[in-house]
Amino acid sequence: MSGIIKIHARPKLHEPNMLAAWPGIANVAMITGTYLAHKLNPKPLAEVIAPYFFDPIGVLVRDNLVESPQFPESRFFYWKNKPGKRDLILFLGDDQPSSKTYELAHAVIDVAERFGVKRLYTCAAALTRIHHSEQPKVWGAATRDAILDDLKAQRLVMGGDLQISGLNGLLLGVAKERRLDAVCLLGEVPHYASRFPNPTAALAIAEAMQKMLDIEVDLAELKEQAAEAAGRLKEMTAEAMGDYIDYFTEPIWERGENEEEEEDGSPGSQN
Structure with a gap:
């Protein structure tokens, strides 16, 4: 992890969970992750050293002056829950690198292990034949059979065989390799609307995520975003x-x- 991750704080966290999100189909994961970060107002924990994973392809020029190269940010935050409840670490990646994705996934798990994360969560879109006027269901996938019982208790859909693309999926596989419990919650998105941001699917995931993470978040603004997007x-x-x-x-x-x-x-x- 040395040279790849920069640690900003060393808080004492109580059996934390972690939620990690990168942009993906219908931007479901990032809408969910950034909304929770906006409402919880977590504190900076660490960041990924961007030049190791990303190569800038150009620069911006403002008023004829060249600016320094800009890199996507990949940052960790921490949030303290009520006493006796598990704390939360949030990882938000602005973009997915074109290479070294497996190495980046291991770097994220390194941080999770360093701070004693008990369970890792990701989220994604489940492309189905649902109509955009229907209420999306939330699907669940996990790294162990025992965790599936928890998902069934939350009345999540067990979709059977599926593929979760990108780092929102790959991170689960690396977590399994490293023997860290991990879960992915997938919100249903219509096939024909996969290119459009879908806060409705993100809202369905956030509602399920609240219960599983044992946190309280005001979802009113996300509901407004979902209604506007549906319109x-x-x-x-x-x-x-x-x-x-x-x-x-x-x-x-x-x-x-x-x-x-x-x-x-x-x-x-x-x-």
Whole structure:
């Protein structure tokens, strides 16, 4: 971990859990992680030395002056729960590196072990045939059979065989290699809306996450974001459906005019 992670604080934490999030499909993980960080207001704990994992591809120029290269931030935070309850470590990565992802996952687990993390959580999107107007369910996956019982008790969906892409998934595999209990909560997202940020799925995960982490978070703002996003998606799908209908159908009145023109201009017509 030396040279890859910079430690900013050394708090004494009570059997902490960890939630790690990177950008992914529908940005579900980052919406969840950043919202919890916004509401809990955690303190800085550590950070990943960015140049080790990221290569800048250019620089910004402002008023003709070149700025220093900018790197994505990958930071750890800690939050103290009420006495007797488990504390929380949050890891938020602004971006996923194009290489050394396995090494980055090990670095995150190094920090988890250093501060005595008992269970690691990630979150992601579960692409399904759900309609955007439906309430998304939360799926669960875990590194041990015993943990699955906890997920079933929370009435999470056991999706069976699936693939969790990117570091939000890879981190679980590395946690299993390192014998650290880990869980992924996946919010349902429509296949046709995978490119759009989905705070509705993030809200469903956050509600489940509150119970599993034993924390209290005001979700009112996230509910507003979900309602606004649902409204925009409804407008977009209605517009797309209108375009589809216009492209593959022809109004009756236009069809009649075309038929008359064809009859008048036909080879057998008499003028």
